[in-house]
Amino acid sequence: MKFTEFGFSDQLLEGIEAINYETATPVQEQVIPRIINGKDLIVSAQTGTGKTASYLLPILQRILTEEPSDHVKALVIVPTRELAIQISQNLEGFSYFTSVSSIAVYGGGDGNTYANERQALSHGADIVICTPGRMISHLNMGYAKIKHLKYLVLDEADRMLDMGFHEDIMKIISFLPKQRQNLLLSATMPPKIRELAKKILYEPDEIFISISKPPARIVQQVFVVYQTQKIALVQHLLKMHNFPSVLIFCSRKENVKQLARELKRAKFSAEEIHSDLEQNDREQVLSRFRSRQLSILVATDILARGIDIDNISLVINYDVPHDGEDYVHRVGRTARAETDGIAYTFVGETEQRKFGAIERLLGEPVPRGIVPEELGATPTFNPGAAKRSVGRKNNSDKKRRSKGRKPKGSSTNSAPSKQPQE
Structure with missing residues (x-):
């Protein structure tokens, strides 16, 4: 299926074409139409199947068709700052020819970084990609405009739970409006993900693009x-x-x-x-x-x-x-x-x-x-x-x-003697 067949706006298609996206992956074919139609989703798919674009593109499309506002419209929660940066970069490419604004919110920066995040959240950046701890810090201060948020995405949900972010996720959700579209994406689908889905999703569709074996190549x-x-x-x-x-x-x-x-x-x-x-x-x-x-x-x-x-x-x-x-x-x-x-x-x-x-x-x-x-x-x-x-x-x-047959390279502090040393 071609990206031109999803009904995206001309501005969005221009960004898609600029980064040389032509044909949708299987997960994109199944996810994009459902998000555009407003369904809650559980998506189980490995990295490399195109699932980031599968939710960013339809969310961008829906925001482009809505009335402008000074509130955050979409929140994407991820486990690490590296993933937040990666998704933010993808989003910048997709939205380059649109008026949609976005920011990545994650810990580790200096005072200027925090101030920029505060300004974006208080003035209503359209899409916010965040790590849990940093977002809670902003929410606790009370200036983040998220009362009219429409889209919540939990990406790499299994990894977030492995890292102990369950309470942080539920804390963030407590600040959000109850009426919203929820998307949960995970590489694996253990029971704890099912339990989380029951708490936050409403009658979700389930999409499984499971790669049970590595590609033959x-x-x-x-x-x-x-x-x-x-x-x-x-x-x-x-x-x-x-x-x-x-x-x-x-x-x-x-x-x-x-x-x-x-x-x-x-x-x-x-x-x-x-x-x-x-x-x-x-x-x-x-x-x-x-x-x-x-x-x-x-x-x-x-x-x-x-x-x-x-x-x-x-x-x-x-x-x-x-x-x-x-x-x-x-x-x-x-x-x-x-x-x-x-x-x-x-x-x-x-x-x-x-x-x-x-x-x-x-x-x-x-x-x-x-x-x-x-x-x-x-x-x-x-x-x-x-x-x-x-x-x-x-x-x-x-x-x-x-007997003098100790395996070589047994030192835990240095390379084997036959290897070059600095």
Whole structure:
């Protein structure tokens, strides 16, 4: 379906054409008409399916057909400032030829940033994209003109609940008028999302664009290793191929910091992004990664939700994702925009059971990669026994060390001795 078939205004179509949007994705085909018709919606779709445009475009269209006012008309709540910035940038492109105003509201800025947000909220920016904590700060001050708000969007709702934002979301909703259109978008649909939907949506339509398996054009491989071998394996794989754009996921920011430090020490073009960085530093890192000035980005999974970048040639799951849905979400960051991609997953000795569950959800095993012999002996993949045998693995490691066969790269503070040092 072409975007010209949705009945959008000429100004909106001009913006759509300017950013080279022509054909709607499946989620856009289903979501856009329902939003235009005023329906509440639950949308379950992975990142990369076009769901941001699926709600921004129809909301823009409806605002363009309404009488102008000095009140906020639409509120989009997201889990991270990176995602708020990304959506705001998309919105600026779509609305460039229209009179619709918008602002991204998120923490971490200086006094001038807060003052600009206050002015926009008190004068009624048409669309506000916000993170929960920052928005509550403004609402508590009483100047935000949201009494006539018509559209509420919860994007990445599953991630917001994972981050503990349930109470903040309900607090924000308590300030809003009861009569409004509600849209809930989520990559996954666990029971807690269902409970949230019951509280805030009215007779919603449900749209599921579920990607149960990664796209076929993604080359996947799994490397079964000891945790202490992971850094050396990352360096080996990066040296074997000249990947122009690499995104590495870690589950903990401590792992992000350690891996980024060792990659820099080995002279790779790498930077890190996690919650300890200042906002301006994060934005600069993301900007350099998008523009290919930076080749390798090491990020925590939560923050990576805000990284909407095409043409990533390699994704590495340094830590095993939480579940199958997260696995598909992570590896789906490559092979975007009809390109091919590669996804590597490292399975440590204590992560085998978790990855076994992921393979059961996918319905087939992920092909195994070959760990270089110079990295030393590796564990046997036995997910059923992984949890029970941790103690025995530790004992076997002791025997291996006593025989001089300790796996290389076992230091947690430095790269293996065979890797270049700074």
